[in-house]
Amino acid sequence: MKRLSGLQTYAILYLVFLYVPVLLLPLFSFNDGTIVAFPIKGWTLEWYRQLAGEATLLNSLVNSLIVGSVAALLSTSMGLFAARAFVRYQFTGKRFSEGIVMLPLVVPGIIVASSMLVLFISVGLRPSLTAVILGHTLLALPFSVSILKSAFDDFDISLEEAAFDLGSGVWETFRRVTLPIVVPGIVSSILVTFTVSFDEFVLAFFLSGNDPTLPVYIWSQIRFPAKLPNTLALGSLLLLASVLLLVVAELFRRRSSNKLV
Template sequence: MRSVMRLFPGLTTYAVLYLVFLYLPVLLLPLFSFNDGTIVAFPIEGFTLKWYAQLAEASTMLQSLVNSLIVGSVTAVLATALGLFAARAYVRYRFRGREVSEGLVMLPLVIPGIIVASSMLVLFISVGLRPSLTTIILGHVFIALPFSVSIMKSAFDDFDQSLEEAAFDLGESVFGTFRRVTLPIVSPGIIASLLVTFTVSFDEFVLAFFLSGNQPTLPVYIWSQIRFPAKLPNTLALGSLLLLFSILLLLIAEYFRRRSVKAAA
């Protein structure tokens, strides 16, 4: 790394400027959430917590928060369960069509969200499913599955297969070995997958906008509020809390991902 810095002396400056450009707008979000005025501009008129206090009185916002929690929790469980068995198959076995199926699982990462959302809306309506929390969950599982598979593959990559073979030699069944040996070792990866997929679902907007109907999730609610200048301070306060919540979840997920890597090593 140091040799690279010597060859490109301006690389450090570029990296710093890039990070400032990337994260400065995010840091301004909580700053203006404490502004006493309703106009997002410098200088700040004063310090206040009233915008945070008003959030507790917004019944529509609270209902959309409940919707997001339901969708995120169910999505995390379903995506992690599917990702667990898919990752185990990709790492442990060699079968015809393995590379193709793995590529299809990862496809949602490169398909534009607007294409996925509009296609799913047409599909669900054609089979008789009205836009609701159920359709949002199905859509979110589709886009969260690649994240789960990637995390669980890293948990299974260095898994010592001889541990399972020893359990079989001792008379344990396939299910018992999976429950008593495999799951405890990859459990940090499972927790990391749950947290990451929950965050992906909780923050997702495009699919939720197309598939929510009259049951909006929190991102859809926020989008509906930022069109009105009087609602902007409350939205900034809510966005600051969501930012803190998302960072916390990702830090916990990274902690358990590293524990999974160490346990498998």
């Protein structure tokens, strides 16, 4: 039997350290008791059944779906044109512009959230879902640009040149030649940015006001021990949904890369 190298052993231990706590979440969501500890008292689906009767939970879920959908569409729309400009053209301040777009990835979330709260209040925009959408669009934009840059990187520019030679205008070429080829990248961007927005807590906590998103609702529930089993069940469903979305996004990303080769 072949022995594992030091790097392989490290990778396995790292993955175990990273994902075992996450896997315990769905395990304890089926626990018949309210105490999160071994041994498990019994197995039940009661905590999942109770989720359907939580009106506040359903309202926060709707809020997260609205915010995630709008933020994903806005960030992908802006990211599409930004990625095309960064890949295709050379212009003054290009590197600086790319750095500004990627800045939300390295700035602490609480700094971004508090700054946006002050900014929005100063211009008369109270904490609301609109404020959360704007904040999540800023946060999701770097993810969108990164994904769409990879979609444009290997794009064959001769296809657009051929369309121009045949008399197509800029917008017609973009709509009929460029977009169909990068559609998998666009779909991948929408799915990833939706997931980023749906799972985000800090910005939503500062900007949501009286309309909490789902992560804010979950945070409000974990302070009460009696609500912990329901929170674990809800977290398990969110974990499953996030994994499915990311898998689909990766499939579209690979399809986009294969299409451009």
